[in-house]
Amino acid sequence: MIKCKQATQMLSEKLDRTLSAKEKINLTMHTAICTPCRQFGKQMETIRELSKSYTKAKKPDEK
Amino acid sequence: MTNANLSVEMDSSAAVNIFQDAVFIEELRTQMLKFARLQVRDNQLAEDAVQEAMFSAYQNIDRFARQAAFKTWVFSILKNKIIDLLRKEKRHTAASQLEEGPNLSGEALIEHLFEENGHWQKDERPKKWDQPEHGVENEHFWRIFDACLDALPAKYGRLFMMREFLEMDTPEICHNEDVSVSSLNVTLYRARLRLRECLEDHWFQKEKS
Incomplete structure (x- = not known):
């Protein structure tokens, strides 16, 4: 069973490479029971989306 | 003159108007500069990249009429300029x-x-x-x-x-x-x-x- 430390690294690496089948199973089992890591995974994706919208960010007065 | 020709001309003049909107251009330039400086930690190089991206956008302006699309497009030009700069910079400061x-x-x-x-x-x-x-x-x-x-x-x-x-x-x-x-x-x-x-x-x- 993997720990949060490994799980968070996989949740980040998921954005950079394809995880192996074994890693995927381990990760799915871990996040099923670990709320903080589930949050962490969502936040990794949020950070990616935020970076993408960085150059598209609008000023509040811009329509 | 046909209607088709007319509409093309109107589009391109609308596009040129983007560059006449001093407030929009200045704001965009500031944002681009900030973006470039974050990545190229050299003010002069960052300013040059922004300048070149703006110039390149101006030269190809006839393809763009809408401000929103324009901004995304100019940033994609800027991104390529920065990638070129980082490649050249490699010898001096690789992340390693x-x-x-x-x-x-x-x-x-x-x-x-x-x-x-x-x-x-x-x-x-x-x-x-x-x-x-x-x-x-x-x-x-x-x-x-x-x-x-x-x-x-x-x-x-x-x-x-x-x-x-x-x-x-x-x-x-x-x-x-x-x-x-x-x-x-x-x-x-x-x-x-x-x-x-x-x-x-x-x-x-x-x-x-």
């Missing part, structure tokens, strides 16, 4: 030569966040982020995002921006920066860990308190 920098980073940060048994420290468990999109329209949020990026150790920041802002792929980053794939992945992990922590502390949790 950069220090990880002060502050809590790397192993120290990981030790701080996790217990010895590999589980989250109680206080450090990620909290739920409410409606992150709520922040995207918010100028203050982007100031914090900038500050958090700036606070990343140079090596983290450089690799992170290559991946997320310039959307370069793994082989290209590794080749350019003389790092192995696994070292790139670990560095990106640490960069995101740190950025996540910073955003949570200064924006997502602060908003609640």
Whole structure:
């Protein structure tokens, strides 16, 4: 069973490479029971989306 | 003159109008400069890249009539200019030569966040982020995002921006920066860990308190 430390690294690496089948199973089992890591995974994706919208960010007065 | 010709002319003059909107152009230039400076830590080079991107946009302006599309397009030109600059800069400062920098980073940060048994420290468990999109329209949020990026150790920041802002792929980053794939992945992990922590502390949790 993997720990949060490994799980968070996989949740980040998921954005950079394809995880192996074994890693995927381990990760799915871990996040099923670990709320903080589930949050962490969502936040990794949020950070990616935020970076993408960085150059598209609008000023509040811009329509 | 046919109607088709007329409409083409109107489109291109609408496009040229973008450059006559001094307020829009100045604001855009400021944003582009900020974006370039984050990645190219040399003011003159950053300004040159922005200048060249603007010029290149002006030369090809007939393809663009709408401001929103224009902005995305100019930034994509700028991204390519920055990638070129970073490639040229390679010999001088590859990420592999950069220090990880002060502050809590790397192993120290990981030790701080996790217990010895590999589980989250109680206080450090990620909290739920409410409606992150709520922040995207918010100028203050982007100031914090900038500050958090700036606070990343140079090596983290450089690799992170290559991946997320310039959307370069793994082989290209590794080749350019003389790092192995696994070292790139670990560095990106640490960069995101740190950025996540910073955003949570200064924006997502602060908003609640």
